[in-house]
Amino acid sequence: MALMLSENIKVATDSLKGNKLRALLTMLIIFIGITALVGISSAIDAMKGSINSNFTSMGANSFTIRNKDVAVKIGRHGKRGKKFESITYKEAIRFKNEFEFPVTTAVSTMASFSARIKFETEKTNPNIQVFGGDENYLATSGYELEKGRNFSPQEITMGTHLVIIGKDVEFDLFKGRQKAIDKMITIGSGKYRVIGVLASKGNSMGFGGDKVCIIPLTNARQYFSTKDMSFTISVLAQNTALLNLALGEATGVFRKIRRVPLGEDDNFEITKADNLANILIGLMSNASMGAIIIGIITLIGASIGLMNIMLVSVTERTREIGIRKALGATAQTIKTQFLIESIVICLLGGFFGILMGIIAANAISLMLGSSFFMPWFWIITGFIVCMVVGLISGYLPAKRASLLDPIESLRFE
Numbered sequence: 001m002a003l004m005l006s007e008n009i010k011v012a013t014d015s016l017k018g019n020k021l022r023a024l025l026t027m028l029i030i031f032i033g034i035t036a037l038v039g040i041s042s043a044i045d046a047m048k049g050s051i052n053s054n055f056t057s058m059g060a061n062s063f064t065i066r067n068k069d070v071a072v073k074i075g076r077h078g079k080r081g082k083k084f085e086s087i088t089y090k091e092a093i094r095f096k097n098e099f100e101f102p103v104t105t106a107v108s109t110m111a112s113f114s115a116r117i118k119f120e121t122e123k124t125n126p127n128i129q130v131f132g133g134d135e136n137y138l139a140t141s142g143y144e145l146e147k148g149r150n151f152s153p154q155e156i157t158m159g160t161h162l163v164i165i166g167k168d169v170e171f172d173l174f175k176g177r178q179k180a181i182d183k184m185i186t187i188g189s190g191k192y193r194v195i196g197v198l199a200s201k202g203n204s205m206g207f208g209g210d211k212v213c214i215i216p217l218t219n220a221r222q223y224f225s226t227k228d229m230s231f232t233i234s235v236l237a238q239n240t241a242l243l244n245l246a247l248g249e250a251t252g253v254f255r256k257i258r259r260v261p262l263g264e265d266d267n268f269e270i271t272k273a274d275n276l277a278n279i280l281i282g283l284m285s286n287a288s289m290g291a292i293i294i295g296i297i298t299l300i301g302a303s304i305g306l307m308n309i310m311l312v313s314v315t316e317r318t319r320e321i322g323i324r325k326a327l328g329a330t331a332q333t334i335k336t337q338f339l340i341e342s343i344v345i346c347l348l349g350g351f352f353g354i355l356m357g358i359i360a361a362n363a364i365s366l367m368l369g370s371s372f373f374m375p376w377f378w379i380i381t382g383f384i385v386c387m388v389v390g391l392i393s394g395y396l397p398a399k400r401a402s403l404l405d406p407i408e409s410l411r412f413e
Contacts, residue, residue: 013344019313026309027349029302030386034353035360037295038382042361042375044288061243062140063272065095065233065254084267086230089221091257095233096134099253101246104236106136107217111224117165117213118186119173128169130187130213132220138164138198140234143214148181148196151216159218163187164196168210187213190223247272299385302349303393310342310397318404325406335402342394343387350386354379 068084092107099105112130116123131137134156138145148164155162163185165173170180180194192215201209221229235250237243251270260267314321321334358379362372 022309023345026302026306026345027352029298029305030346030349030389031353031356033295033298033302034350034382034386035356036291036298037385038354038357038375038378039360040291040295041288042357042378043364044291045375045378046361046365046373061239062234062236063243063247063250063270064235065250065268065270067230068267068269086228087232087268089231091254092231092233094257095250095254098257099235099250101249102238103242103246104136104139106134106140106234106236107231108133108137108141108234109217109220109229109231111215111220112188115187115213117169117173119183122173122175124169124172124211128211128213130215130220130224132217132224133214134217137214137217137234140236143201144199145196146199148194150196156216156218159216159222161190161192161219162195162216163192164198164214165194166198166210166212167200169213170197187215188223243272299389303389306342306345306389306393307396310338310394311400313341314338314397314401317401321401321404322406325404331402334404335398338398338401339391339394342398343390346386346390346393347383350382354382357382
């Protein structure tokens with residue numbers, strides 16, 4: 001039995017070598033389908049892990065209060081969307097002062113989404129996010145200091161020209177040749193003294209967690225103020241039980257500050273960190289399903305193409321099949337040979353597809369700041385799919401070849 005199988009494998013591989021271009025084109029289709037299935041799905045799993053890691057570092061026991069988006073009602077008889085007022089500096093500071101709960105509360109704002117930072121002749125790309133934050137901002141945002149110190153409450157009040165920079169900013173400006181602490185850098189039109197460097201946070205979904213600068217909140221309000229500037233309130237609790245109590249209390253306090261009439265909906269949004277993570281992971285799951293569907297559709301096309309090629313191969317090798325049957329080969333032996341050919345094509349294409357998928361997934365994982373990983377689930381799934389596609393695609397041609405009459409086959413020209 002083992003000898004017969006070995007002989008069938010040898011005949012199958014010899015046949016593939018005799019039709020290299022046809023075999024390579026079929027393998028290419030399998031390769032693309034498996035790469036899409038393994039690569040995209042594994043990459044999305046890496047993104048999910050990165051999202052979980054980033055939100056865990058932010059603190060699962062936290063929530064934010066931010067400006068509510070414009071409400072839009074679509075339809076023929078729909079009403080015009082309601083525009084909600086931005087959260088003002090006074091409202092945010094008043095909440096921080098009046099919210100008497102054993103939690104850490106921070107106020108922050110986005111000063112610039114795409115700033116270029118300069119130091120002497122060096123400068124960054126214009127993709128640095130500049131935040132204005134208070135003395136609690138680092139704690140509630142999950143940042144840690146690698147060098148230097150945080151802002152003091154007095155520096156926040158005075159709005160001094162100080163800055164804490166991200167790891168990427170430090171590298172772009174100082175290249176590791178000199179220390180960043182106490183150096184003067186340019187943000188916008190102002191000069192800021194570096195007092196701290198953040199520990200690397202990595203990237204999540206393409207957003208640079210290390211391409212950031214943090215300046216005192218009052219300084220951001222003074223020098224980066226815009227008409228619709230809105231402030232964000234972050235609250236960090238010690239545990240989940242305290243968080244749920246704080247969330248309910250915060251809603252009541254901020255409704256009072258915003259003067260929301262009784263019975264009306266909140267004109268602000270409160271979002272728990274884990275809720276936001278779950279939303280993003282849900283979106284990633286949808287994308288993963290899309291990748292699986294794309295891979296399956298590609299593999300269906302590949303299986304149809306492989307079946308057609310195997311049918312053509314049966315027709316071209318009718319005389320060969322007749323000779324083998326005349327020499328004593330059974331119908332089962334002929335069927336096994338063609339099934340092996342089909343499976344070998346799928347496994348070879350699948351092997352390189354899985355390899356490319358692993359490389360692509362880990363490239364994305366490393367870009368997100370995660371470590372190298374082996375997506376064993378998708379590797380095993382990929383090989384199983386290849387086997388199934390090979391068996392399904394090769395069965396009909398193999399059966400047709402096994403049923404050929406040896407006398408008629410020998411007469412075939």
